[in-house]
Amino acid sequence: MTTAQPAYREVVDDNGRVYRVGETDRDILGRSRVWMVWLPWIAMMAISSSEYAFTSAEDTLVGAHGWESGHIFWLLGLWVFFQAAVAFPAGKMRESGALSAKAGMMIGACGSLLGYLSLAYSPTVWIAYLGFGFFGGTGAGVVYATCVNMVGKWYPERKGGKTGFVNGGFAYGSVPFIFLFTSYLDVSNYTWLLTVIGFFLAGLVAFTGMFFKDPPKNWWPAHVDPLTASNDPRIARALKKNPPAKKQYTPMEAVKTGILPLMWFVLLCTAGINIFGIAMQVPFGKEMGFAGGIVALAMSLKAIINGTGRGVIGWISDRFGRRETLILVCVVLGLSQYAVFLSGSIGSMPLFLMASMVSGFGGGAIFPLFAAMTADYFGENNNASNYGLVYSSKVISGLVGAGLGSVVVSNWGYGTAFTIAGTVGIVCAFLSLLLRQPQLKGSERTTTPTDRPESKDREATASLALD
Template sequence: MPALTFLDREHTIAPLGYSRWLIPPAALAIHLCIGQAYATSVYKDALVKHFDSSLTAIGLIFSIAIVMLGLSAAIFGTWVDRVGPRKTMFASACCWSSGFLVAAAGIATEQLWLVYLGYGFIGGIGLGLGYISPVSTLIKWFPDRPGLATGMAIMGFGGGAMVAAPLSRELLARFGGAAAGGDAVMKLFITLGIAYFIVMMLGVFTVRVPAPGWKPDGFDPKSIAAKPMVTTANVSAANAIKTPQFWLLWVVLLCNVTAGIGILEQAADMIQDFFRNGDGVSTVSVSVAAGFVGLLSVANMAGRFVWSSTSDYLGRKPTYMMYLGVGMAAYLTLALIGSNATALFVILCVIIISFYGGGFATVPAYLRDLFGTFQVGAIHGRLLTAWSTAGVLGPLIVNRVLDAQGEPGHLMARDYRPALFIMVGVLAVGFCANLLVRPVAARWHEKQPVTDAADGAAPPAAVRT
């Protein structure tokens, strides 16, 4: 369509004088919107009551969305590199927003399968496309600081709930009062679907790709060769999945995400259950619990930026040893004495979720170190199938354990311990997998110099750094 030619890759190549620091806001416009997925706990109980269903059945909405995130990222990864970020981000905005509207229709008609289709399937495709499109673009703009780049790209996804949780709570109160039910959630979904489309389009119009041959002032590509575990060669997406390094990182990401996602999805209820007195009444109010969700969102977002940026100095492998090793200690402490004091509980959860977020933001830079920049977006998309798997495993483990322990609203700290001990074991598996990661063998490297498909076809342009 002629009206959509502005989405074509040739129209996204940065002009002379374009600053690379305009790209992070474009990425944030997308990731802050799709990061709403982390705020599902705010209205989860209302959907349980509306559909007269279980926590496991409602949690499946989130799991389907995460599964589709990974699958769409894997399937469309090479397409993203070929067509460029603008067209991909536009497709993401359409899927994510229409997913809310279809889910709202499902709530209005009391058809849970429509919510699965809308928010889960269609919205999940929007999640996957929106998640990977800014990441590979920022890596190309910041070859001198890939950890910083991926942290900037992905921190918005972790911070999405920081905006969505209080916004959703306020809108639910306006639409349904103190006892907001399914009708209020339906109106919330319609409002969010429209608002998110508008915000995401700001990112679509802003994003650019660097011209072929561009590099930051003063950057010498040869300087990265002196760092261990970093290659100057390139590996294609087709060959990357044949290497043991890819599958070891797949396991690392799977374990890190599984351990964090179940707790994050349960956050609002978890803090109330951990501090329930002998009479079965929680000493933590609903508003405080919602604030805790927002705090974890800040930790998620901050971890993505701080820990990923730190990995530029520590190295990717040592950084993951910290995520997984310290994470095991934090989960064990949470299970044994986390209910002794609210401050201790909050600190442990903040550490865990910051590592969870950091793991997401650091893995694209880890992939770039091992496989080069040639098709890092497509490789990243394939790796996100680990997130899809974790999106099922994490909530399923926690929700199954809690469903077996008792009814929602009557659970206590001890009911969470079996799930927390399982997470310690999951992190131990990831720790061992990370120890086994080594540089990729030269036989997998591209034999001829390659041209980065996402860089476009224009001559080099001078761009401000």
């Protein structure tokens, strides 16, 4: 039996960028593309506890294994290091076809499980560094990179809100585990509890990954004409504020524009502030005299707002522009660091909770903004690699925010540490003014509709033999 595949056309805009149109999401997936929002969202929630809830288990892990408390912050820093370090090589493998989305998710599930098992059974802290830091961080990084880039490929015309929603799962998915680790995890039950949690979360990642599928290169939704203004006001507004990239940049081309290195540096600084807050807020709250339940509540609110804020900020950036939104977020992130320290210093619980939520909002919003901005500036085809380069800055920010942050606190106190973090956030707001979509040089406009008129209306049909 022979079944004809849907016809598609490749259209070319004035800059020479090619769009593949004509195929619907159901033609490719067999179902609505919204599945490529919900499934990555669930997987992102499943890996979030390793970063956002980990320090909530500090007392239990230190007491059970006899580790020094300083190891907890360096364990988190190493986890973040490998979670970010794997983004670029994983992206290159995904784009070359060497690593499918499904295979990436299975690798991520195994790494996540090994991370939890190492915390439960490590005979020495160095095994924990290997299991949780390397395997757990690497597995989470592969899942993160796969999920964030997947949704951007399926929603190229309005990616901000969708990317933010999926990215948000990486934060508020940890909330149940923050309370669980703070209130119920202890030296009498940590082994079996961490084991059960590890298998459950790894199973979620593996199950969702079974349904992952990428769209074809240059794919564009059939109901949206990339060459004319859309009749849908939401799509038209999003494309006006955040127009598609002028071309599909390779990683080296993106680096040469100078814009990607600047994005890398701004993300390094802002992510470092976010990780510093994650690592230090629990011990800071306890030192300021707040009860453990209040500290857990503050951390949970931080994670909830961190996650929900990612979806909201993505929607806002669709309406008002990615760069303008990023500037506002950097200001909020910086000012909130001063507020967290001030509220703790004066012992104001309501202000501490409020400042924690605002800090969580700013810390979370930066990631979907940079994910969507990378695709807006450099195109979707190489977005896994390009965003992997930008996101690799978290390799340094994790060690600085968690590890070096603890050194600053030990030597100069929380006041100095929070002041530095807040000031860096304000500086990033000014640096963000320099971000803009790269413009093509004359020599780069190699293909236009008039240069290749046949591409304006080229149809490709194929038949598939089914036995």
